[in-house]
Amino acid sequence: MELDDLKQHWKQTPVPNNINTDIMKLIQHKSYGPVAALKKEFRKQMIVMALLPLFLLITTVDDPTKALTSILFWSYVAFCIVVVAFAYRNYRIADKMQNMNSAVRSNLEQQIMLLEKRLQWKIVGLRLAMLFFILLVEVVPYFQHYRMLDKWHALNPAIRFGAYGALLLLQYFTNQALNKHKFGNHLSYLKELVNEM
């Protein structure tokens, strides 16, 4: 049987009775596609990062001035703000990915471009966060006294900077593995689709 012979059969396709045809009810549901999952993740990230400094303040409720005068606390607040801004930017990118009005090929190309852009932003963001943490650990003892940091600074600088280097290297590899695990397969799948076109 040839494909052309199938046309008549195809035309007679019946709509099954068990499919939910209550359109208005269907649009009340939540989307479960990969982009919707990404958006959900970013929304969660924004809420958690916005609330964390508050929780930190609550834990020091007996002496709030201790937290409010701590450089570490304010650095942490700054860090959270930057993460929220990153998550918001990523949320906007994911939002653009949900626009499926264009032809299939250009939609796929746009999804690939946006996903790669998002991955680049993530890598840059995580590296900056790590550098910020290192800078903080090195600089804070000059302004405020923390027993934990005193011990760290008592170590030979070669060991300290070696540890930072190892951390950055570890981050490089874990990021790659994590990105491949989370988005890599989907990205390869999208690229494969474009190659098939």
Next chain:
Amino acid sequence: MQKQELEKQFETHIRDHQLLLYKVCRIYAYTEADRQDLFQEIVLQLWKAFPKFRGDAKFSTWLYRIAINTAITGLRKSRDFITSYEPAQLPMLASHDSAGSAEEEQVQQLYAAIGQLNQVEKALVMLYLEERSYEEMEDILGINQGNLRVKMNRIKEKLRQLTKPLHYGTR
């Protein structure tokens, strides 16, 4: 436009094109549950995009674009859904009365062969079966007409090869 009016318009359009949507689900999903999930997801994406529909393209062209985009880019609940099925074991049309006849068997073999095509080829086959012009296929898929014709010939040949062993009973 009022939300209620928009909802009403949308509902009418979807009802008019319900069969078209179901056919997309039939090509891309292999169990009833997956088809229902995909149908819901497509309707949801259509609803999100509906306010931006300006009528530049035919409604069916716009609908195909979103439906195919949703079906091929949205890895659904079970992440390995797209590749984990066994097309030959999943008849795509279970509701026909003539099951068992030689012709029906050939139809099922052809559907199973279509199930083995890649996602883009499936879209092409579906639009071909729907008797869409190459011009409209170009609008939907974004592949130029010359390329589409070449692809279509290759697909037909591929399907011949895939169904050939079945005709001779070697599979």
